[in-house]
């Protein structure tokens with residue numbers, strides 16, 4: 421409709437200062453913000469059709485679990501390259517992996533269990549009451565993990581490797597991108 425703006429509840433607001441020189445990682449981080457904002461908006465505005473809630477939640481959690489596992493795996497590969505070829509602190513790699521694992525075993529698991537509960541027991545509560553707080557917690561985790569890091573992410577953030585990459589010369593950035601591409605074509 422001309423002049424209308426679609427209402428969006430923003431759990432994560434993107435700023436250009438969060439951008440990373442590795443575009444795939446950058447797109448994935450932005451996509452996470454878009455996905456979580458849209459999911460929360462659907463719930464706040466009760467946009468999910470009656471009778472379709474279980475399917476909707478199932479689709480969302482399955483997509484998000486897959487998305488997270490793919491993003492974390494790719495990011496961990498990039499950090500490995502940084503450690504082995506660009507003198508990045510190897511201790512950070514271990515901490516970063518532990519941080520990603522902790523996200524699964526704490527926040528994402530809780531959300532998956534809440535959705536599973538809904539699928540078994542049906543409409544005993546509103547969807548916002550059921551998963552609204554989990555979506556907020558997950559969004560906070562992503563925001564702090566992408567940006568500054570703080571207690572809830574164990575002090576580990578993507579900003580550590582991002583600022584390292586952003587300090588590279590143009591030549592080094594090209595070398596890094598070539599390393600990433602060549603690794604993605606090689607068998608393990």
Ligand SMILES: [Fe+2]
Pocket residue numbers: 495516520565577578
């Ligand atoms: Fe990360």
Ligand SMILES: [Fe+2]
Pocket residue numbers: 449491495566578
């Ligand atoms: Fe990340």
